[in-house]
Amino acid sequence: MARLPEYLRALHNLAETGHETVSSEGLANAAGVNSAKLRKDLSQLGSYGTRGVGYDVGLLIDQIEYVLGLTQRRAVALVGVGNLGHALAGYDGFASRGFRIAALFDADQERVGEEINDLVVLHIDELPRVAAEESIAIGVIATPAAAAQRVADQLVAVGVTSILNFAPCVLSVPDGVDVRKVDLAIELQILSFHEHRKASLTALPAAGGSALTALPGGLAVTESQEAIGT
Amino acid sequence: MARLPEYLRALHNLAETGHETVSSEGLANAAGVNSAKLRKDLSQLGSYGTRGVGYDVGLLIDQIEYVLGLTQRRAVALVGVGNLGHALAGYDGFASRGFRIAALFDADQERVGEEINDLVVLHIDELPRVAAEESIAIGVIATPAAAAQRVADQLVAVGVTSILNFAPCVLSVPDGVDVRKVDLAIELQILSFHEHRKASLTALPAAGGSALTALPGGLAVTESQEAIGT
DNA sequence: CGCGATTTGTGCACGTCTTCACAAGCGCCT
DNA sequence: AGGCGCTTGTGAAGACGTGCACAAATCGCG
Numbered sequence: 001m002a003r004l005p006e007y008l009r010a011l012h013n014l015a016e017t018g019h020e021t022v023s024s025e026g027l028a029n030a031a032g033v034n035s036a037k038l039r040k041d042l043s044q045l046g047s048y049g050t051r052g053v054g055y056d057v058g059l060l061i062d063q064i065e066y067v068l069g070l071t072q073r074r075a076v077a078l079v080g081v082g083n084l085g086h087a088l089a090g091y092d093g094f095a096s097r098g099f100r101i102a103a104l105f106d107a108d109q110e111r112v113g114e115e116i117n118d119l120v121v122l123h124i125d126e127l128p129r130v131a132a133e134e135s136i137a138i139g140v141i142a143t144p145a146a147a148a149q150r151v152a153d154q155l156v157a158v159g160v161t162s163i164l165n166f167a168p169c170v171l172s173v174p175d176g177v178d179v180r181k182v183d184l185a186i187e188l189q190i191l192s193f194h195e196h197r198k199a200s201l202t203a204l205p206a207a208g209g210s211a212l213t214a215l216p217g218g219l220a221v222t223e224s225q226e227a228i229g230t
Numbered sequence: 231m232a233r234l235p236e237y238l239r240a241l242h243n244l245a246e247t248g249h250e251t252v253s254s255e256g257l258a259n260a261a262g263v264n265s266a267k268l269r270k271d272l273s274q275l276g277s278y279g280t281r282g283v284g285y286d287v288g289l290l291i292d293q294i295e296y297v298l299g300l301t302q303r304r305a306v307a308l309v310g311v312g313n314l315g316h317a318l319a320g321y322d323g324f325a326s327r328g329f330r331i332a333a334l335f336d337a338d339q340e341r342v343g344e345e346i347n348d349l350v351v352l353h354i355d356e357l358p359r360v361a362a363e364e365s366i367a368i369g370v371i372a373t374p375a376a377a378a379q380r381v382a383d384q385l386v387a388v389g390v391t392s393i394l395n396f397a398p399c400v401l402s403v404p405d406g407v408d409v410r411k412v413d414l415a416i417e418l419q420i421l422s423f424h425e426h427r428k429a430s431l432t433a434l435p436a437a438g439g440s441a442l443t444a445l446p447g448g449l450a451v452t453e454s455q456e457a458i459g460t
Numbered sequence: 461c462g463c464g465a466t467t468t469g470t471g472c473a474c475g476t477c478t479t480c481a482c483a484a485g486c487g488c489c490t
Numbered sequence: 491a492g493g494c495g496c497t498t499g500t501g502a503a504g505a506c507g508t509g510c511a512c513a514a515a516t517c518g519c520g
Contacts, residue, residue: 005419009398023497032400036479036500043499051498052486068419069426076418087317088414093398097415098422137425138418161428162421168239168323170262178424180417184318185327187410188306188368189235189298191392192328194408195367196299198391253467266470266509273469281468282516 001041006031008064009097015057023054065098075102077136077160079151080143081111081121084166088142089116099138103130107147124154131158138162145169152179231271236261238294239327245287253284295328305332307366307390309381310373311341311351314396318372319346329368333360337377354384361388368392375399382409 010030014022024042028035042055047063049055065071076099078089088094089104104121106112114121122130130136139155141148141163148167155163162178165171168186171179240260244252254272258265272279277293279285295301306329308319318324319334334351336342344351352360360366369385371378371393378397385393392408395401398416401409 002420004423005413005416008419009413009416010400013399024499025497030400034479036481037477039497039499040478049498050486051484052488052496054497067423067426069422069429070419074418074422074425083320084317087314090313091414093415094418097419099415099418138421140418162425164417164421169243170240170260176428178421180421182412182414182417183235183239184321184412185323185329186235186239187394187412188304188324188329188370189238189300189327190232191368191394191408191410192299192304193234193297195304195392196297198406199299254469255467264509266511267507269467269469270508279468280516281514282466282518284467 001044003031003033003037003041004045004064004068006033007038007041008061008068011057011061011064015061019057021050021054022057022060024049027055068098070098073098073100074138075100075134075136076138076140077101077103077105077127077130077155078140078142079105079124079127079155080141080147080166081106081114081116082142082144085142086116088140088166089119102134102136103127107143124151127154128158131160136160138164140164140166141171142166231274233261233263233267233271234275234294234298236263237268237271238291238298241287241291241294245291249287251280251284252287252290254279257285298328300328303328303330304368305330305364305366306368306370307331307333307335307357307360307385308370308372309335309354309357309385310371310377310397311336311344311346312372312374315372316346318370318396319349332364332366333357337373354381357384358388361390366390368394370394370396371401372396 007027010027011022013030014027024035024039028038031038042049042060045063045067047055047060076094078085078101081089081104085104085106089101094101101117101119104116104119105124105127106121107124109123111121112123136158137160139152139160139162141151141155143151145167148165148169149171152163152165152171152173156173156177161176163171163173163180165179165181166183168183171181173179237257240257241252243260244257254265254269258268261268272285272290275293275297277285277290306324308315308331311319311334315334315336319331324331331347331349334346334349335354335357336351337354339353341351342353366388367390369382369390369392371381371385373381375397378395378399379401382393382395382401382403386403386407391406393401393403393410395409395411396413398413401411403409
């Protein structure tokens with residue numbers, strides 16, 4: 001499930017604050033989900049809490065980390081050292097949560113050789129060589145949209161089977177390769193939609209006016225407060 | 231729907247390449263979704279394509295932009311000018327897709343006064359003054375997790391009703407305020423999970439071994455190829 | 461003017477996810 | 491040892507999203 005990482009983060013917080021056990025209710029609050037949902041998710045793990053007490057924080061962390069495949073520190077290749085790539089290369093959240101940025105690549109010779117966080121930016125053509133030396137299963141694309149598909153192909157060619165794509169475009173990859181997309185502008189646009197909706201609702205208590213004016217009110221938005229969908 | 235922004239991006243691409251109309255099939259491919267799903271989404275808009283021809287690209291862009299509330303350029307306040315905040319402040323994808331970063335804030339006096347993209351970083355205490363001058367409805371939090379809740383409270387206090395949160399923590403906000411969360415490490419962990427799953431499946435054709443070893447295979451992952459869920 | 465090719469809009473059925481509600485189990489206190 | 495309160499695990503019901511398949515509609519061409 002896609003919620004496990006959120007549970008894991010909440011659990012680490014709890015562990016740091018000295019909690020040894022936690023109830024489903026407590027963990028659910030910390031992770032921002034329903035307690036029944038959380039229990040069902042954890043039961044899928046084969047995890048066992050103790051009735052009347054709750055879950056053992058340390059044990060649960062181990063279990064989730066195992067299921068997520070975080071027992072080994074996975075090597076990640078980051079392609080595209082522009083504005084966003086720079087930030088990602090320097091983001092310590094990766095290192096602290098089970099990942100190691102193994103190499104930085106860029107197609108721009110201007111950027112090749114630059115050093116970020118003790119890592120030197122390599123030219124993208126060096127990707128096959130580096131991939132042969134280190135086992136890289138995850139690639140991060142932080143290039144402009146125009147270059148993203150080409151980079152994806154190159155990553156797949158050297159054996160990468162999971163890609164995190166920050167470029168605003170759809171990637172086509174072979175079966176067996178997973179792609180997750182993060183588009184920062186889209187996130188804002190979704191918020192803008194809710195803004196517009198809220199504004200329309202307060203301005204027009206009873207829906208009326210032209211077809212266009214009635215549109216946003218007509219769109220059914222089921223439940224979106226505190227959407228944790230990423 | 232959360233897919234509208236994706237359609238919009240694909241439509242802009244099509245418009246730039248000279249297309250005046252597009253079929254649901256064509257647009258669905260460009261956006262990475264099913265064509266039936268796309269038609270159903272668009273029908274919710276009250277949008278009308280022409281049977282036998284398709285949709286008018288320009289008209290559809292206008293409609294979607296209207297529904298998303300992008301007819302006005304929305305002002306965004308960005309709080310936290312660290313590694314990630316820096317990148318977000320310089321990201322031109324915001325400006326080109328309907329948003330204007332109106333102000334940058336940070337709590338660190340070291341960073342106050344710094345200039346990024348023609349914008350000067352202000353101290354967070356100036357937020358009320360700036361908010362009074364400009365109508366800011368959307369806030370972006372790019373601070374460490376420890377500061378996020380406090381910043382969220384401050385944003386809500388000055389009338390912000392939509393928050394994009396990059397800090398790895400759950401925010402609690404009053405009803406009527408929308409929060410979207412983007413956690414970069416979580417995205418990687420989800421990919422790691424799929425990696426682990428793929429590795430287990432190839433290594434253990436028939437499930438066997440200890441309970442722990444059998445776990446990842448036992449987790450049902452319905453359909454995740456090319457996940458476009460953000 | 462009529463016909464065929466094409467594409468939209470949608471009814472329907474299916475599978476999934478979510479939530480409620482409650483029985484079963486565990487520990488603690490007396 | 492027994493009872494009581496608390497918490498887990500799960501069955502069932504409902505909401506929701508998804509995709510198929512087809513009727514209705516439009517255009518172009520002869």
